[in-house]
Each structure stands twice: as structure tokens, then as C-alpha cells.
Amino acid sequence: MVHVNFLRKPLPSAKPVALSLLLGLSSLTTAFAQPQWMMQEQKLEPIVEQIVAEANNNSQLEQLAHELLDVVGPRLVGTPQMKNAHDWAVDKYKGWGIEARYEEFGEWRGWDRGISHIDMVYPRVKTLAGTQLAWSPTTGGKAVEGEVITLPDVRDSVAFKAWLPNVKGKYVLISMPQPTGRPDHNWEQFGRPESIEKMKKERDSLTAAWNQKIQATGVSANSLPRILEDAGAAGILSSYWSREFGSNKIFGSRTTKVPSLDISLEDYGILYRLAENGHKPRIKVETDSKDLGTVPTFNTIAEIKGTEKPDEYVILSAHFDSWEGGSGATDNGTGTITMMEVARILKKVYPNPKRTILIGHWGSEEQGLNGSRAFVLDHPDIVEKTQAVFNQDNGTGRVANLNGSGFLHAYDFMGRWMAAAPRDITRDIQTDYPGSPGGGGSDHASFVAAGIPAFMMSSLSWGYSTITWHTNLDTYDKLIFDDLKSNVILIATLAYKASEEPELVNREKRVLPPGRDGQPQQWPTIRQPRRTGVGY
Structure with a gap:
């Protein structure tokens, strides 16, 4: 492979004691370091x-x-x-x-998105920062109120199925609560090494525990929203933090009957902490999106x-x-x-x-x-x-x-x-x-x-x-x-x-090196597009 870098670095300054020698060496270095065309004033076409x-x-x-x-x-x-x-x-x-x-x-x-309102109404009133996910079903312009609950720690899929009736009429939090809303670069700028290490260990531990929680249900994270709505949930709440201040990834809904909403990191955290500590928070959701066929x-x-x-x-x-x-x-x-x-x-x-x-x-x-x-x-x-x-x-x-x-x-x-x-x-x-x-x-x-x-x-x-x-x-x-x-x-x-260019350029392909498995890599092949689709 050829790697070309167009950066031009200044030469170090020289001391007067050996000025003539250094000037000679400096000129030689410049000539070797840079192509002739970079040393000349450029004349554009x-x-x-x-x-x-x-x-x-x-x-x-x-x-x-x-x-x-x-x-x-x-x-x-x-x-x-x-x-x-x-x-x-x-x-x-x-x-x-x-x-x-x-x-x-x-x-x-x-x-078509339409308007949406997401408000916490108990134990206090707060308008929540959040949005419908793409292709989210609507509440039909009606405000639907319900309690917010978290996913349980279950032993296995049998226990999860036994728990499912509890979601009826409720909004379910399906994302891991984040231990910090500060991005790593902010921690590294101001935190003590022991505090940074502690935070990362806590985050890793929470992530492992959350993955185990999902695994124990016997269903994938992607399938979970559909299963919860089939069990009668009023809506699905998620928070896909992007590890930057105020930034969440926003993708598509996996529900077909009840709204799917992404909630900002801290508002999601409020709901999660309230639910986990027995305060039984309630939210009211109104969406007016339209399915256009x-x-x-x-x-x-x-x-x-x-x-x-x-x-x-x-x-x-x-x-x-x-x-x-x-x-x-x-x-x-x-x-x-x-x-x-x-x-x-x-x-x-x-x-x-x-x-x-x-x-x-x-x-x-x-x-x-x-x-x-x-x-x-x-x-x-x-x-x-x-x-x-x-x-x-x-x-x-x-x-x-x-x-x-x-x-x-x-x-x-x-x-x-x-x-x-x-x-x-x-x-x-x-x-x-x-x-x-x-x-x-x-x-x-x-x-x-x-x-x-x-x-x-x-x-x-x-x-x-x-x-x-x-x-x-x-x-x-x-x-x-x-x-x-x-x-x-x-x-x-x-x-x-x-x-x-006078003619079409040469399209000869390189021979690709072996992959990680030691086998020769193949040139990518033309793939069929999805010409029909329903969402995510």
C-alpha cells in the first residue's frame, strides 16, 4: 500500500555557529522531504x-x-x-x-409524525424530553395515562411469561439505566483516576447484569417490545444514550399497536429510579402520528x-x-x-x-x-x-x-x-x-x-x-x-x-490479502436492495 501525507512540517531553527553547514543540510533535507511540485507556487487551471x-x-x-x-x-x-x-x-x-x-x-x-406530548403526572408533574421512534403507532390523539414499570429479574423464560400479565395498561422501561450522563472525555478531564475506574467498573457491572436480565427472559432485546405490547402494555419506553451530553440514538419502532418512545437519559433515569424505589410513577402520552399505508x-x-x-x-x-x-x-x-x-x-x-x-x-x-x-x-x-x-x-x-x-x-x-x-x-x-x-x-x-x-x-x-x-x-x-x-x-x-480524462480509467482490482481466518478475501458482490419494507 502507498500512504501519502500532504502535511508540510517546518524545519528546526539553526544556531549561528554552524550556519553555512546547517543551511546546506537544511536545503538538502527540504529537497528530499518534499516533491518539487510542493516547493513551487501552485498555478491552478x-x-x-x-x-x-x-x-x-x-x-x-x-x-x-x-x-x-x-x-x-x-x-x-x-x-x-x-x-x-x-x-x-x-x-x-x-x-x-x-x-x-x-x-x-x-x-x-x-x-407521518404528527404531534406528541410525554408528561410525568405522578409523583410530580414534569414534561419529559422524548420523541416517538420512527413508524411508532399512535394513541389516536388521545392522552393515555399509565404507571411506569421496570423489567423484573426473573429466573428463566417460564418466570418471565408468568410475570407478563403485570404489564397490562402500563408503560415498560426496556433500556438499562445509565450510571452517569457524563461522557468519558468529561470524566477523563476532571475525574480522579480512582473515580474514573470506579465509574467504569460500575457501568461494566450494570451492563453485564442487564444483559443477563434480558437473556433470562428467553427473548431477544429486539423481540421484547412486540411481546410486551401483545401482553397489553400501554407503551414502550427506551433510552439509547450515545455517550455524549444530551445525545440519544433514535431509530425505529418495533411495535405495531402501542407507541414506542425514546426518553432522554436523565428523564429516563428519573422514571427508572422512581419505579425501582416503589414510587409508582405515572406518565401521560399523547401521539397523533399517522400510518399512511x-x-x-x-x-x-x-x-x-x-x-x-x-x-x-x-x-x-x-x-x-x-x-x-x-x-x-x-x-x-x-x-x-x-x-x-x-x-x-x-x-x-x-x-x-x-x-x-x-x-x-x-x-x-x-x-x-x-x-x-x-x-x-x-x-x-x-x-x-x-x-x-x-x-x-x-x-x-x-x-x-x-x-x-x-x-x-x-x-x-x-x-x-x-x-x-x-x-x-x-x-x-x-x-x-x-x-x-x-x-x-x-x-x-x-x-x-x-x-x-x-x-x-x-x-x-x-x-x-x-x-x-x-x-x-x-x-x-x-x-x-x-x-x-x-x-x-x-x-x-x-x-x-x-x-x-481522455479515456475511462483502469478498473483493475487488487488481490485482497487473507482475512483473519487465513482464507483469501473476496471482492464484495452486488447485493439486492430491499424494494419493500415496513420499518426498522
């Missing part, structure tokens, strides 16, 4: 200069983010917001002179038609859908508005590309890359003649890592394309060539499986995994627009250079 100027002086990113995240909101597959997002995007593209279309690939359970799932596709090779493609890739805890800002509003801004700029400064530039806003990525997998299977003619795919889907940070996705010659063509971009953007990017094919974490993997050079624009974290990824905190205020502008310039330059 005219198109790249225009890309940089347009991205910096006329950026539309903040307005796009506002319209998508504040006005449209989260884009859960099967919801009206997903269709609203499509209509919005088509209208924006039309205003830029870019054709965009709707491509249906399947169907999903339709759902079966609705279409779709991709939104835009194109800037090529002139010399219109049946060859460069694809800008980002999934359109999101979970519903926040507004889907960093997963994947950032990727969406980045690719839209790239398309806008290219249409303005490079209106007649050699190859067709296709922008894929994929649907139902969160349920298994369904939109991009469907596109690969439904458009073999496009896929076969795709030059490269540039995908972004992991937060708001500037691109920090590029992996060659296992293509043996990625170092050659990606290296040349990256060299055309401004050095202040590429200098800190770590590259790994030829790298390894993606296993399915984002949409580029759908194209890699088809043998197409597809690359993940991997971004700096900005706390992505704990703060915003699939959480209630994935919102507009977390966006870093300076980093997004850098990404727009980089990706627009790569798309321009990929379009101008």
Missing part, C-alpha cells in the same frame, strides 16, 4: 480557479442547509418530508438549469449532460434520507447540499462537460443502501460506463482521508486529479492506495461491488459518531460551513478532472 472563486464568493451552502434542514426537516423513508425534499431539490436544480427526475425503485410503510420509495437523479461522451458518467453521490431524531443535518444533509452546490458550480463554470455529470440523491440508504443498490441493478448501462463515483456521508468536517477502494491504479488517476485542486485543501488529506473495497457502510459500496471506482470522501469527525450520527442532536447548528466549502472545491475539481 482556469476552471479550478473559477470553482474556487464561485465556492468562496457566492456560496449557497447556508441557504441550501436552511431550506433542507429547517423547512423540509428530517427525511425518513416513507414520510411526506421525503417527497417534499425531492420536490424542493428538483425545483432548485431547475433554477440552476439542471434537469432532475424522480426514479421509483420500491415501496415502504408510509408514516404503502408509499413509493425513490431516488432523486439530476444530470448535466456531457458533450463529447454523453453516455459516460461521473457520479456525485449522497443519500437523501435520514433518521428522524434531529433534522438529518450531518447524516446526510451535509453530503446532500455539498453535491448540490458542486453541481450548481459546475453548471456555471463548466456547463459543457465532456462526460455526463450525474448527481444521485439516494433513498432508503439507512435501511441498507437500498436506493444506490437499486440504481446499480436498474441502470447497468450507466454503471458500466461510469468513470468514477465521489460519495460523501459522514458528517460536516473537511475531507481528511481517501481510500483507493481496492483499485490497483487509483494512485495514478486520483493522484493526478487531486493535484489539480488547491494545495491548501489537499495538503492534510491522508490517502491509502490501493486501499480496500468498502463493505457496505455507505453508497459508494454499491458501485465498488459492481467494479466501479467509487470513493468515500471521509471527513474529520467533529464528534460525529457520538454527537450527531443518528441522534436527536443531528441539527443545523452542528454544521461547519468553512469545511463544507473546502469539500465543495475538492469534489468539484475531482469531478471536473474525471470528466476531462
Whole structure:
């Protein structure tokens, strides 16, 4: 593998006593340490200069983010917001002179959130911070009051079944109560070593005991909500803490008749402590979500038609859908508005590309890359003649890592394309060539499986995994627009250079090393999308 680091480190200062010798050595070191092209003042190609100027002086990113995240909101597959997002995007593209279309690939359970209220009414009154999980059933707009109870410690599945009638008309807490709401980094900054060790031991002990509690019921954690609702529970309460202040992972409901609600860490803790200490807390829940039946799932596709090779493609890739805890800002509003801004700029400064530039806003990525997998299977003619795919889907940070996705010659063509971009953007990017094919974490993997050079624009974290990824905190205020502008310039330059490349690049795949079992690893295969679904 070839690892390239564009970091430039300053030389140490020299003492006057051996100045001439050190200057000579210093010059030699500099010459060996850095390629000649990095020592010279960079002259950008005219198109790249225009890309940089347009991205910096006329950026539309903040307005796009506002319209998508504040006005449209989260884009859960099967919801009206997903269709609203499509209509919005088509209208924006039309205003830029870019054709965009709707491509249906399947169907999903339709759902509309509606209003929700969650209040503790005994032993005191408190409005609780919480939300319905995606596709949660409704209370029909009625306020349903009930006692809150915890799961019991049972000896075995027989004892659990004997206990089940106790849930009738009650809300059941099904998540482990957390011993602390402070993330580990906060403990490590202020805690004494013995306090940190004590906390971690307590958490590990509670986790082991909780896993044993669930195991003793004889059912899996995923099956538990359905069993409890069948036994007559009024609703299911969970809290999936993301190990960051105020952050919970928000996914989908596993119930079909009673509401499933995620409660913030501390409000969940209040209910749990009250129930465990015999205070019999009561809550009142009112939800007005709507089951919309079966609705279409779709991709939104835009194109800037090529002139010399219109049946060859460069694809800008980002999934359109999101979970519903926040507004889907960093997963994947950032990727969406980045690719839209790239398309806008290219249409303005490079209106007649050699190859067709296709922008894929994929649907139902969160349920298994369904939109991009469907596109690969439904458009073999496009896929076969795709030059490269540039995908972004992991937060708001500037691109920090590029992996060659296992293509043996990625170092050659990606290296040349990256060299055309401004050095202040590429200098800190770590590259790994030829790298390894993606296993399915984002949409580029759908194209890699088809043998197409597809690359993940991997971004700096900005706390992505704990703060915003699939959480209630994935919102507009977390966006870093300076980093997004850098990404727009980089990706627009790569798309321009990929379009101008004389021929389709070499797609030869590397021989993968043995896996942990010692057996040869195999290149990923094309997988079927889920073209029908009901939820989680």
C-alpha cells in the first residue's frame, strides 16, 4: 500500500555557529522531504480557479442547509418530508438549469409524525424530553395515562411469561439505566483516576447484569417490545444514550399497536429510579402520528449532460434520507447540499462537460443502501460506463482521508486529479492506495461491488459518531460551513478532472490479502436492495 501525507512540517531553527553547514543540510533535507511540485507556487487551471472563486464568493451552502434542514426537516423513508425534499431539490436544480427526475425503485410503510406530548403526572408533574421512534403507532390523539414499570429479574423464560400479565395498561422501561450522563472525555478531564475506574467498573457491572436480565427472559432485546405490547402494555419506553451530553440514538419502532418512545437519559433515569424505589410513577402520552399505508420509495437523479461522451458518467453521490431524531443535518444533509452546490458550480463554470455529470440523491440508504443498490441493478448501462463515483456521508468536517477502494491504479488517476485542486485543501488529506473495497457502510459500496471506482470522501469527525450520527442532536447548528466549502472545491475539481480524462480509467482490482481466518478475501458482490419494507 502507498500512504501519502500532504502535511508540510517546518524545519528546526539553526544556531549561528554552524550556519553555512546547517543551511546546506537544511536545503538538502527540504529537497528530499518534499516533491518539487510542493516547493513551487501552485498555478491552478482556469476552471479550478473559477470553482474556487464561485465556492468562496457566492456560496449557497447556508441557504441550501436552511431550506433542507429547517423547512423540509428530517427525511425518513416513507414520510411526506421525503417527497417534499425531492420536490424542493428538483425545483432548485431547475433554477440552476439542471434537469432532475424522480426514479421509483420500491415501496415502504408510509408514516407521518404528527404531534406528541410525554408528561410525568405522578409523583410530580414534569414534561419529559422524548420523541416517538420512527413508524411508532399512535394513541389516536388521545392522552393515555399509565404507571411506569421496570423489567423484573426473573429466573428463566417460564418466570418471565408468568410475570407478563403485570404489564397490562402500563408503560415498560426496556433500556438499562445509565450510571452517569457524563461522557468519558468529561470524566477523563476532571475525574480522579480512582473515580474514573470506579465509574467504569460500575457501568461494566450494570451492563453485564442487564444483559443477563434480558437473556433470562428467553427473548431477544429486539423481540421484547412486540411481546410486551401483545401482553397489553400501554407503551414502550427506551433510552439509547450515545455517550455524549444530551445525545440519544433514535431509530425505529418495533411495535405495531402501542407507541414506542425514546426518553432522554436523565428523564429516563428519573422514571427508572422512581419505579425501582416503589414510587409508582405515572406518565401521560399523547401521539397523533399517522400510518399512511404503502408509499413509493425513490431516488432523486439530476444530470448535466456531457458533450463529447454523453453516455459516460461521473457520479456525485449522497443519500437523501435520514433518521428522524434531529433534522438529518450531518447524516446526510451535509453530503446532500455539498453535491448540490458542486453541481450548481459546475453548471456555471463548466456547463459543457465532456462526460455526463450525474448527481444521485439516494433513498432508503439507512435501511441498507437500498436506493444506490437499486440504481446499480436498474441502470447497468450507466454503471458500466461510469468513470468514477465521489460519495460523501459522514458528517460536516473537511475531507481528511481517501481510500483507493481496492483499485490497483487509483494512485495514478486520483493522484493526478487531486493535484489539480488547491494545495491548501489537499495538503492534510491522508490517502491509502490501493486501499480496500468498502463493505457496505455507505453508497459508494454499491458501485465498488459492481467494479466501479467509487470513493468515500471521509471527513474529520467533529464528534460525529457520538454527537450527531443518528441522534436527536443531528441539527443545523452542528454544521461547519468553512469545511463544507473546502469539500465543495475538492469534489468539484475531482469531478471536473474525471470528466476531462481522455479515456475511462483502469478498473483493475487488487488481490485482497487473507482475512483473519487465513482464507483469501473476496471482492464484495452486488447485493439486492430491499424494494419493500415496513420499518426498522
